Each structure stands twice: as structure tokens, then as C-alpha cells.
Amino acid sequence: MIDPFAPFIEFGFMRRALAGCLALSVSAPPVGVFLMLRRMSLMSDAMAHAILPGAAAGFVVAGLSLPAMTIGGLVAGLAVALLAGAVTRTTVLREDASLAAFYLISLAGGVLLVSLRGSQVDLMHFLFGSVLALDDPALLLLGGICTLTLVTLALIYRPLVMECVDPLYLRSVSRAGGPVHFAFLGLVVVNLVGGFQALGTLLAVGLMLLPAVAARFWARELGATMAASVVLAVLASFAGLSLSYRFDLPTGPAIVLSAGTLYLVSMLAGPQGGLLRRLVRPRHLEA
Amino acid sequence: MSAPAPIRLHGLTLGYDRHPAVHHLDGTIRAGDLLALAGPNGAGKSTLLKGLTGEIPVLDGRIERPDDIAYLPQADAIDRSFPVSVMDLAAMGLWRRLGPWRSLRRAAPALRDALAVVGLSGFEARPIGTLSGGQFRRALFARLILQDCRTILLDEPFTGIDARTTDDLLALVRRWHGEGRTVVAALHDFAQIRTHFPTTLLLAREPVAWGPTARVMTADNLARARSLSEAWDEDAAICDGTRHAAPREAHAHGHSHAHEHGHSHGHEDAA
Numbered sequence: 001m002i003d004p005f006a007p008f009i010e011f012g013f014m015r016r017a018l019a020g021c022l023a024l025s026v027s028a029p030p031v032g033v034f035l036m037l038r039r040m041s042l043m044s045d046a047m048a049h050a051i052l053p054g055a056a057a058g059f060v061v062a063g064l065s066l067p068a069m070t071i072g073g074l075v076a077g078l079a080v081a082l083l084a085g086a087v088t089r090t091t092v093l094r095e096d097a098s099l100a101a102f103y104l105i106s107l108a109g110g111v112l113l114v115s116l117r118g119s120q121v122d123l124m125h126f127l128f129g130s131v132l133a134l135d136d137p138a139l140l141l142l143g144g145i146c147t148l149t150l151v152t153l154a155l156i157y158r159p160l161v162m163e164c165v166d167p168l169y170l171r172s173v174s175r176a177g178g179p180v181h182f183a184f185l186g187l188v189v190v191n192l193v194g195g196f197q198a199l200g201t202l203l204a205v206g207l208m209l210l211p212a213v214a215a216r217f218w219a220r221e222l223g224a225t226m227a228a229s230v231v232l233a234v235l236a237s238f239a240g241l242s243l244s245y246r247f248d249l250p251t252g253p254a255i256v257l258s259a260g261t262l263y264l265v266s267m268l269a270g271p272q273g274g275l276l277r278r279l280v281r282p283r284h285l286e287a
Numbered sequence: 288m289s290a291p292a293p294i295r296l297h298g299l300t301l302g303y304d305r306h307p308a309v310h311h312l313d314g315t316i317r318a319g320d321l322l323a324l325a326g327p328n329g330a331g332k333s334t335l336l337k338g339l340t341g342e343i344p345v346l347d348g349r350i351e352r353p354d355d356i357a358y359l360p361q362a363d364a365i366d367r368s369f370p371v372s373v374m375d376l377a378a379m380g381l382w383r384r385l386g387p388w389r390s391l392r393r394a395a396p397a398l399r400d401a402l403a404v405v406g407l408s409g410f411e412a413r414p415i416g417t418l419s420g421g422q423f424r425r426a427l428f429a430r431l432i433l434q435d436c437r438t439i440l441l442d443e444p445f446t447g448i449d450a451r452t453t454d455d456l457l458a459l460v461r462r463w464h465g466e467g468r469t470v471v472a473a474l475h476d477f478a479q480i481r482t483h484f485p486t487t488l489l490l491a492r493e494p495v496a497w498g499p500t501a502r503v504m505t506a507d508n509l510a511r512a513r514s515l516s517e518a519w520d521e522d523a524a525i526c527d528g529t530r531h532a533a534p535r536e537a538h539a540h541g542h543s544h545a546h547e548h549g550h551s552h553g554h555e556d557a558a
Contacts, residue, residue, distance in 0.1 A: 037369055158387045162379055165371055165415075168364045172340060172356075173382045173434070220414065222370045 004238075007245040016134045017241055020198050021255065023142040024207055025233035027149035028191040030226040032212030034184065037222075038164055041209055043099060047185075048192050048205045050080035050103040053110025055196065060113055066137055070193055077189030080106050085182055131198045131241075131251045138197050145194040149187050156180045161222065199252040206256030207233055214263040217270020232262050291353060291437030291469045293318045294339060298348035300526075301331070301338040307346060307526070308334040312494050316471060321464040323484035323500065324473040326512050330490040332473035333361050336440045339471070347526075355383075357436035359427055361443045361473070367416045373426050374411040377401055380433030394433075401432040406455055421452040428456055439463060441472040445479070457483055477504060491515035 007014045035041055054076025055069040062068035080102045087098040134142075153160075159176040162169065170177045188208075195204025215229035240255030268275050294316040301309040309331035316322055324332040337343045339350065340358040357380075365376075380401070381394050391398070402408055405425040410418070418426065424444070431439060441460070445453045461483065463470050474480050480487055480500060487503040489495040491512040496503040 037366075156387070161369075161371060161375070162382070164366060165369045165376070166363065166365045166379065168342075168360060169379060169430075170382075172342070172358055176387065220370055221372075225370065 004242045007242065013132055013134075014241065014245060016139060017131045017198075017251065018238070020131060020134045020139055020142045021207075021237035021241065022234060023139075023146040024191070024195055024198055025211070025237045026230055027146040028195060028204075028208040029211040029215070029229035029233045030153060031149065031184075031187050031191050032208040033215065033222070033226050033229050034160065034164065035188065035209065036212050036216065040095070041213070043096070044188055044192065044205045044208055046099050046103040047077055047081065047188055048196070048201050049110075050106040051077040051189065051192055051196060052201055053106050053113055054079075055193075055201070056110045056113035060116070066135075066141070066197065070141060070197070073193040073196060074189065076106055076110075077193060078186060081185035081189055082182060085185055089178065131255075134198065141197065142194050145190050149191060152183060152187055156183050160184055199255060203252040203256045206259055207236070210256065210259035210263050211236060214259070214266035214270075217266040217272050217274045220272055232266070233259065236262055291318045291467065293351075294353070294438065294469070295351040296348070297351070299335075299338065299345060299350060300347035301334045301343060302346050303334075303343075305346065308492060309338065309490065310493050310526075311348070314488075314494070314497055316469060318469055319464070319467045320469050320471075320486055321460070321484055322469075322471045323480040323487045324471060324490060325475075325477070325480055325487055325504065326490035326495070329492075330512065330515075331492050332490055333442050335490065336360075336442050336471065336473060339440055353438055355436040356438045356440060357431050357434040358440045359431060359442060359444055361446070363427070365415075367423075369415070371415055372411065373402070373407060373413050373415060373418065374398065376415050376426050377429040377433060380430035380435075383434065397433065401429040402426075404432060404459065405429045421448050424448055424456070425452065428459060432459075436468070438469040439471070441470070443473050443475065446475070453479075477509075480504065 008018055032041075032044065035044055051073040054072035054074065056072070057076070058065065058068035058070070058072030061072075080099070084095065084099040084102045087093055087102075088095045091098075093101075159170065159174065159180045163177050163180050167177060191208060192201075192204045195207055198204070199207060211229040211233035212225075214232050215225045218228040218232075219225040236259035237255055240258040241251065243249060243258065244251040244254035266274065271277060296312050296314050296316075299309060299312040300307045308329075312335070324335065326332055334343070336358065337360075338345060339352060340356055341352075342358075378391055378394070378398055381391070381398070385391065385394065399408070399411075402411060405428045407422065407425050407429060410422065410426075415423065415426065428444075444456065444460075448456070457479070460470055460472065472484070474484075481504060484500055486498065487500040488497045489503050489508055489512050492515060495512045495515070496505075496508045
């Protein structure tokens with residue numbers, strides 16, 4: 001019998017990895033739930049690409065330095081989010097189109113920067129993260145992002161839900177719609193930057209979206225969906241880290257594949273519209 | 288409640304891409320008025336309401352309007368698949384009072400009352416996606432009640448709604464009128480307008496007539512409204528605003544007066 005907790009008890013770096021992943025598991029999935037409900041799931045993928053050039057610029061300036069790459073990623077991500085949001089709100093373009101335009105520009109710039117300075121190894125770091133080498137500043141960053149996300153979500157929860165459900169109405173009673181939308185995009189960027197530290201740019205999206213999408217099969221109400229998404233993300237983080245230690249797998253993909261497995265299971269067995277529920281239809285009620 | 292402010296329109300022109308959909312409209316929607324907007328499709332009823340709420344910018348002229356206006360759009364942009372309840376949707380009407388952070392708890396009785404008035408007691412926890420069209424409209428009216436505005440604009444509020452729901456909601460509109468609120472509703476049902484709305488503005492891009500319903504909704508005026516072109520003239524000349532007559536004041540003039548004020552405007556000529 002293998003004790004799944006053994007590696008976390010035995011090794012400090014595993015505990016650090018777990019702490020970092022848990023922080024991310026609490027903050028990113030609720031943001032992902034809003035993305036999914038607004039049909040903006042793929043937007044987080046685009047944003048993850050948009051962050052790359054910023055991180056690359058930080059790398060070019062300061063080498064493999066956490067603050068430089070984080071600040072670079074934040075600047076690039078927020079710039080793309082703000083520009084895309086501003087274009088959407090002032091021109092005929094929809095959000096997806098304007099975002100696609102800006103993230104492509106940003107991504108091409110990033111690849112150019114990395115190729116000017118970096119080697120293959122560095123690129124792998126960008127893409128797949130370094131969750132097993134989280135130092136104190138990285139952990140503090142993840143914890144800070146988690147706190148910031150939860151506090152901000154609590155503050156903008158009501159107008160954010162209104163902006164999602166009936167943006168026209170919110171606009172008629174308040175000017176909060178714009179700032180709330182941008183604050184939300186900011187949360188997406190901040191969480192992806194945090195995730196890119198732990199899981200890498202491409203896989204950061206996985207921990208944001210997969211638990212959120214899977215949670216839809218477990219809960220109907222918004223609050224319950226967000227809670228379920230956090231639980232699923234915590235499970236995926238724990239399972240992914242354990243498996244990666246046990247079978248010597250790369251950590252980022254192991255975590256995201258665990259989340260993916262949970263998604264598949266949820267899709268099949270989830271009580272809210274899961275496939276099995278559809279096949280075995282319960283008898284309908286009288287009224 | 289204090290008396291609502293009147294809405295004054297001064298040479299108001301509203302439209303899209305410089306093409307007017309409401310053209311040189313002058314007049315006053317008096318405080319406490321229960322006004323029907325009538326006219327064929329494309330007459331500018333929705334455009335006028337959007338202009339009154341400030342949702343679209345004016346092309347020309349200006350509007351004097353009070354700040355607290357509640358507006359029920361014809362095509363709402365509500366995401367019905369979003370997991371919120373009927374209670375949540377109606378509670379949005381409390382935004383001006385509660386803002387983003389104040390608790391809903393103290394407003395709970397008002398919330399329950401509003402849902403009871405529109406006949407949705409017992410539906411509080413239902414997800415909005417499970418409501419029928421009529422129930423959904425009732426929920427939106429509950430939100431209007433909670434908004435508690437002194438001016439209420441309704442864009443085709445009864446389209447696609449069955450007779451019973453329409454009667455219930457019309458009773459609510461009359462109650463608002465009785466409370467001294469200003470209500471403006473764009474409607475297509477002429478019988479409804481004649482029965483329930485004391486004043487009417489008949490639009491066909493140009494204002495055709497504005498005044499007491501009986502004098503506005505004449506066969507003559509309606510025929511004129513129908514004949515005014517709906518066409519969008521790509522090559523329309525720039526309007527210099529000089530060739531425009533005011534809408535006929537139906538209460539000041541008899542309707543034999545009608546043809547003397549005939550509009551001769553560039554758009555009609557071109558169409």
C-alpha cells in the first residue's frame with residue numbers, strides 16, 4: 001500500500017509545490033467559472049498566449065528572474081486585456097475578435113523575443129513551469145494572487161453577475177459595468193501569471209478552466225458551482241503531484257491531466273446534465 | 288412620492304449612421320402622463336425610447352429628462368442560461384438603493400411583495416432559464432417595481448404574451464399611472480391603446496400626431512402613418528431642418544385640419 005501523503009511528508013519541495021498548487025486551486029477556478037458562463041472559455045487560452053511576450057521581455061532583461069518575468073507577464077496581459085476591452089466597448093468588433101487580434105500580435109512578439117535570447121531549455125520552462133522548484137518569493141506571489149482574487153471577486157460579485165446576466169440593464173442603472181469588466185479581466189491575467197509560475201503558460205489555463213467546466217456537471221447554482229470547481233482543482237493538484245512523484249512524470253502536465261480526468265468523469269457521471277443521467281432518464285414528475 | 292419631472296423634446300432627431308429614425312420631434316411628455324407610442328414597424332418607437340434612456344446618442348436637438356428612468360427594452364440582452372434565480376433577477380431592481388455591497392436582507396419583504404404583485408410568489412428560487420415567456424416578462428416587471436422610478440419606459444411589453452398575463456401587467460401599468468408615475472409604452476395593439484392609454488404619440492419617423500388618444504388614433508392619421516416610407520434612402524440629402532412642420536396638436540386642432548400641414552420633406556420626395 002502506497003501512502004499518497006508520504007512524498008509530501010518526506011520532502012520540503014513537494015510540500016511547497018502542494019502549497020503553491022492549492023493557492024492556485026482556490027483562486028483560479030472561480031474565475032474560470034465566470035469565463036465559462038460568459039462563453040469566454042477560450043479567452044483564457046488567448047490571454048495565456050498574450051502573457052508570453054511580457055514574461056519573455058522580463059527574461060531578456062533580467063534572465064530567469066521571478067519578479068522580472070512576473071511583472072513583464074502582468075504588463076503584457078493587462079495591456080492586451082485593456083486594449084481588447086477598450087476596442088470592444090468603442091468599436092463594432094466583438095470581444096473575441098479584438099482579443100484574437102491583440103493576443104496574436106503579442107504572441108508573435110514573444111516568440112521573437114525568446115528566439116533572440118533564449119535557448120530550448122528556457123522555452124520549456126515557459127511552457128511547462130517549475131512547480132517543483134517554488135522558492136519563497138514564488139509561494140508568496142501565489143498566496144498574494146489567491147488573496148487578491150478572492151477579495152476582488154467578493155467586492156465585485158454583485159455587479160459582475162449583473163454584467164454577465166443583463167449588461168444592458170447594468171449600463172442603464174450604473175457605470176460600474178466597464179470597471180467591473182476590466183477588474184475581472186485583470187483577475188484572469190493575474191491568475192494566469194501566477195499559474196505560469198507553477199504550471200507554465202499553456203497549462204495554467206488548464207487549472208483555471210478544467211475544474212470550472214467539470215463543476216458545471218455537479219452544481220446548478222453559481223455559488224455551488226464555484227465551490228465545486230475549487231474542490232475539483234484541489235483534488236487535481238493533489239493527484240497530479242502524487243502521480244508525478246510516483247511515476248516521475250512532468251508535474252504541470254500531470255496536474256492538468258488529472259483535472260482532465262476529473263472533467264471526463266464529471267461529464268459522464270455528473271448529476272447536472274451528465275451523459276449517464278441523460279441515458280438513464282428518471283421518470284418525470286406530475287407537475 | 289414626489290411628482291416626476293416632465294420629459295421635454297426639442298427638435299429631437301435620433302437614428303443610425305446619420306439616417307434619422309425619429310425626425311425633428313418637438314413636444315413634452317407631461318409628468319404623470321400615460322403615453323402610448325404607436326406606429327408601424329420601423330416608425331422609430333424603439334429608437335425614441337432608446338434615445339430617452341440615453342442608450343443611443345442624439346443626432347440633433349436635445350432631450351430634457353429626469354435621472355431616474357426605468358426602461359424595459361424590446362429585445363433584452365439577458366443571458367437566460369446564467370445560473371441565477373428569479374429572486375436574483377428581480378433583486379437587480381434594487382441596485383440604486385443597495386449598490387454593490389449592501390445586504391438584500393432588509394429589502395426581502397419588498398422583494399417578496401414585488402414578486403407577489405406580478406403573480407410569481409413561489410417562484411423565488413427557480414432558475415431564470417426555466418421560466419416561460421410570460422413568467423419571464425412578469426419577473427422583469429417585478430424588477431421594474433423594485434427600481435421604483437418615477438418615469439417608466441416600456442418597449443412592446445406585451446408582445447408574445449398571453450391575454451391573462453397582459454391583463455395583469457396592464458393593471459400594474461395603470462397602478463403606476465395612479466401613483467403619478469410617467470409611463471411611456473410602445474405598443475402595436477390599437478384596441479389596447481384606445482382602452483388603457485389616455486394619450487398617444489403616433490410616429491412614422493416623422494411625428495404624425497400627438498395628443499388625446501381618441502383624436503390621434505383616427506383612420507386618417509393611421510393611414511398617413513402607414514403611407515410614410517419605411518425605406519432607408521442611401522442617397523438622402525443632408526437635412527437642413529427648415530422644411531419641417533410640428534406634429535399636429537390633436538387636441539388643439541380638429542382633424543379636418545390634417546392636410547394643411549402636409550410634410551414635404553426630402554426623404555419622402557426621394558422615396
